[in-house]
Amino acid sequence: MLAEAARQEFLAWLSHERRASPLTVEAYGRDIGAFLGFQTRHLGAEPDLAALAALTAADLRAWLADEAGDGKGNATRARHLSAVRSFFRWLARHHGVSNAQVALLATPRARKPLAKALSVTQAKAVAQDIGEVSDDAAIQARDTALFSLLYGSGLRIAEALALNVADAPLPGSDAMLRVIGKGAKERIVPVLPAVRSAIAAWLRHHPDRQPGAPLFLGARGERLNPGVAQRTLRNFRRLNGLPEHATPHALRHSFATHLLAAGADLRSIQDLLGHASLSTTQRYTSVETERLMEVWRKTHPRG
Known part of the structure; x- marks a missing residue:
């Protein structure tokens, strides 16, 4: 046959x-x-x-x-x-x-897709202007604080939503935040003054400032659901013409990529992100290389 x-x-x-x-x-x-x-x-x-x-x-x-x-x-x-x-x-x-x-025969191994970061301008727009999605002043303050924290400190959305009021870094306090990441691994991340101010503004609207209360609340007074945060950013990107990969996790990618572009070393970025392996962090080297190649292709006289 x-x-x-x-x-x-x-x-x-x-x-x-x-x-x-x-x-x-x-x-x-x-x-x-x-x-x-x-x-x-x-x-x-x-x-x-x-x-x-x-x-x-x-x-x-x-x-x-x-x-x-x-x-x-x-x-x-x-x-x-x-x-x-x-x-x-x-x-x-x-x-x-x-x-x-x-x-x-060995199976070809699929490469992990490169992390898709936003530009600095796009990431800043999310952190600063996300509140425009809602007409409610409290929700505006909450969303601004949350997305400022995601981009400003490189947190995963689950890590940010797991925070309690007692964890909130405020102006005049220690500028460091204790985060419990994957595998219950603890790390300390710095929090920018603008982020601390945004969190303080949200706390002025917070209905329950007891130390054990969730820092970010949903409409029913419970811990904010990540799906709500994702939907908020989805609406914002449609209103502002941002790319489809503008997601809460993309802000974490952007945090790392922008730090690398500014000269931060991989080991420091690894610690800030809470990666167990440096090889995971090294993906951001590829992201930055891609960005540099794109700039070269667009601007070089013989590109």
Whole structure:
């Protein structure tokens, strides 16, 4: 049996026996067809089942390399390899065709997407003007304090919303804030005077200033839900034409990226963000490199 006939039989099995959706069957058929097309060119003739069983690790790596040369990313190649592995598992069960090299082939690792930071102007606009989303003075003060803190100190949204009134850094007090991050790991972060002033302004509207009360409250007097904060920023970015990646977490990315651009060292940024590993913080080096390359491309006479 030739490989194409086996592919058609596999797709029929996938559709009728496994009851896969038409879109899934189409995707598997396309991915496996591309693999078999490459092997036909690579081997000089359409492979039969014996040829598929005899494919070497070099033959398989050549296919992945060819896909990379066509501009397919690691995530796409990993998905294609998964489809091919499913095809070979079916071949082993239904036709006795075994090829251990397919299972042993290393899966391309998808790269983590680069953090998307806002520009300094955009981040400042969020921190300073987010209150314009609401007509309520108390909510305006609360949102300004919250988003100023996210950008000014690089907090995760969950970390900021977990704060209590007793944690609030105020003007004239210690400019440091104790934060409990992931894994209950504690870190100390500095708080800018503008942020402390914004928090003080919000506390003047706060209905319950007992030390154990949540610092940021929702409409019902309970701890503010992160979904509410996300919706507020979503509305603000639509009103002000900010990009879709303008989210609460993007302010944390912006905090780190802007510090790096201003000359801060990675180790200090790691401590401020509460990253357990420096490799996590090093992602911001890539972000800054991308920004510099974009400036170069736009401004260099030969860009």
